[in-house]
């Protein structure tokens with residue numbers, strides 16, 4: 001793989017000499033999220049192969065504390081689309097809901113007369129969250145290798161309780177992420193990323209200096225300049241004032257007026273993932289975790 005030519009959207013140097021990447025790696029680097037699907041079923045053998053690959057992924061201690069709910073019914077997909085607020089979810093032939101699952105493992109431990117405390121242990125939360133995502137990503141990679149497109153849906157977090165009811169999810173099972181799969185309609189356009197020269201640190205963490213950092217982000221988001229509107233300014237002002245105070249809010253608006261646009265960072269944290277709203281509901285999320293039977297964010301006391 002050394003000397004490989006990285007596609008330009010990957011932040012790689014275009015002049016690295018190479019014989020060309022092998023197909024798998026090429027497809028990994030040319031992938032893009034797919035939100036538009038052909039009206040074409042995924043053959044059972046294809047979906048089964050993909051799921052087989054997913055369940056073959058690495059998993060802490062080889063425990064596999066996850067489950068995948070395969071959703072193909074039109075009414076359930078529509079409900080998912082409504083709950084997650086994204087129409088294309090209904091148009092994907094298959095939606096997969098990846099969940100942390102300690103229910104199955106506790107049942108097994110009980111049956112086998114083994115001690116079990118995973119649902120009270122932060123370590124087990126950590127590992128099962130990782131395992132679930134590793135499985136999901138393996139599924140996406142296998143799907144893409146077989147000509148399918150995929151997209152993750154993180155907004156399942158807006159509707160944990162509905163999902164539990166809808167799919168009859170028992171306690172000790174927790175939805176993590178949804179993946180939509182289908183044959184892509186049209187060409188996918190890879191998005192620019194920060195490349196290894198920014199995100200990889202050799203042996204020790206290296207802080208980027210201000211210039212490097214600005215160049216890297218400017219390059220990544222060169223196409224992302226949001227027009228100024230009075231509504232947007234009003235929102236950004238309110239967000240800044242709440243999070244960092246009135247003086248900072250004025251500074252932010254001054255910067256916007258000077259540059260003539262809303263930049264990518266301001267758009268991300270002032271408009272899209274609003275910094276004044278993101279920490280809301282932390283208590284509610286903890287409560288939902290506990291409703292699901294998990295006590296992994298609490299001090300554990302042996303009875």
Ligand SMILES: Cc1cc2nc3c(=O)[nH]c(=O)nc-3n(C[C@H](O)[C@H](O)[C@H](O)COP(=O)(O)O)c2cc1C
Pocket residue numbers: 031032033034035086151152153154155177189190191
């Ligand atoms: C954890 C996670 C959650 C995501 N949630 C959504 C989502 O709710 N809706 C969506 O359209 N895309 C979602 N995405 C896809 C990202 O928007 C996408 O990966 C990102 O914009 C980069 O584009 P690319 O995947 O085409 O490289 C999510 C991706 C990840 C990894």
